[in-house]
Amino acid sequence: MRSARLTKDQISGDKDQKKVCILHRNENAKTRVKENFENSEIKKRFRTDDHFLNAFTVSSNAFFDHNLNLEPSETEIPKLQDDLRNINKNINRELTRDYVNEAKGVLSLIQSVQLDTDKKTIETKVKVHMEFEKNLMEALNELNNRFDSIYNDLEKCLSKGVEESVQLCVASTNELIAPNIDKRGFHKILQALCKNGGCYWSKNWDVVLDLNRQLAKHLDEYIHEYFDQIFPVNGKTGKSVQEQIDKFSIFQSDSVYPSSDILHYIQNFIKTEETILKASLNMDVVAMKKDIYSSIKKTIENEMASGYKKAAALRGTGSMNERQILLINTVDERKQDMFNKAKIEMLKKFNNLKLYIKDALESGLKRAMELLLSQTSKFKWMDVSTEINELERLSEQLSD
Template sequence: MNKLTYTYLDGLRNLNKSINRELTRDYVNKAKGVLSLIQSGQLDPDKKTIEMKINIRIKFEKNLMKSLIELDKYFDSIYNDLEQHLSKGVDESVQLCVASTKALIAPNKDGRGFHKILGALCKNYGCYWSKNWDVVLDLNKTLAKHLHKCIDDDFCQIFPVTGKTGKSMQEQIDKFSIIQSDSAYPSSDILHYIHNFIKIEETKLKAALNRDIVDMKMDIYSSIKITILNQMASCYQQAAAVTGTGSMKIKQDLLISTVDNVKQDMFNKAKMEVLQRFNNLKLDIKSALEHELQEAIERSQSQTGKKTRMDVSREIEQLERLLDQLSD
């Protein structure tokens, strides 16, 4: 094997190690959460312990509601920014779409062969690409470009690939917690184990939500082009069916007139689709945080009144040392 092959294999091995380490860390974290829940029930269920658990639950539930309100404020802020910038994009699109359409579907200098290109574009619902991909024409993308341009900065701030922006959705999720540092209760074993369990449940939930956010980013962004394609679909079908002498001019006129006729409604629908999908993402995130963490709070109380004889504190310490090793 040559040097390049060795380098490639080394990269795969390192990637495999990284994935295995992450999977192991997740597994250990889950085990630690279960053991923490078990250990939280080891104290005798006397009146003081039961009252402490009840008070801890009340505090958690208040923190959950408070954190959800703060998250709502964040979503309202970026929603308003998106709406403002999308409205600007609609105005620009309405003003420039006809000229953009004319420029895209105009033939080359002598016009030879362009009737085939235009026909293929209509048959493929607005998109043409040559066999070797040296020529790509996408009318839907062209019509969407001004809306995209107006929200590109927002998306870089809200859905950054790396780093922090101060407006990142993942940052907001990461700092969301029902465990507050200003706890009114003194440090105790029961508080430590309950906090441990809740923290692990939060971490698992946040990881799942952040994966969903990555998936939804492209779904929201691409909805503009998809909405435009859907609005233009019947026109593409009609234009593709035109044949015979003068068909190229008829196709061009049909595409241009349709864009001109539907432009206001089409771009407004694209705007509303982005906002609707963004709002759905907000509702999904809030619902998951509220329901999953409420369930975690209830599970953290499940040992109340149940005296067990299984001390797992040593096992928890072993898992904590293993997690430290996995983090190195």
């Protein structure tokens, strides 16, 4: 019996020790992830709060293995499940709000059409359409001016970054490709870097060398603060692209037409279309932001491509030294043109973003106006004003 008890105690002790080891390992893993994030480019480039990053060390095996003696909460899967539920709830709320707004817009169009019963009403619709078109042109001009102001400030930041990059790029290159370390293994790393277009990473990712990013860092340093203002993760900066889109509207408080039922439903329809367009554009901006931000590094990589190819082809005694000299000379010869092209490319992409937004708003709202004007009522439809009011209340609740 004593032997059996000892065996059970030993088993229990082993379980407890394994549990402690798992929890200790998981805590260390979370700490490393958070420390790496704090020192990462993401943290440097974007505004974040204390709740921006939640790290969970989860294992489905540990969750279902009762022999490990872990409480469900200690596996962190319940915490992860709660986070995923909240994310899903928010997504569903946004989708529901979008569906409600679209339905309200369609019903408003139907209601405006069936109120279109006499010549005077038709004339009112034509005049309102003309007012909307005039307001649209004015709103687009205002939007264009705000974007031009942002563009000019971005151009100033980039120009300073180009000057700094030209002055320091050779030293930055030398720092990366000729480090003060044991060079017996570095020649393979450098050759791999050249073969891979300027970037090397070890199998376990504990060593990452990126000459393109190294060359881009001075430009990045000059624009990252302003870039954060143009494309913030959250909050208002007064300069953000999202804010410029949100400010855009063809509705003015001083409409020359008195309020009426048909005008109410016309405005409802156009406002809904405007809201849908702006929400869609804000999602497009997120994708285009990534392309704009990465354009500097991509331009540098393209400009350095032939140098990398030549350096990778070098072989034999002294090839490492030749490779280093070739890369440094390539940077030195192309620096002015290379960084100017990077600047021009980023500005071009930002200008394309502006044109994309303007075109989407103009074409989308003109299409909605034309649809409104082209519809006429030839027969009596069901009155949907009650349904519209109900959707308006629901939309307000979903926005709270």
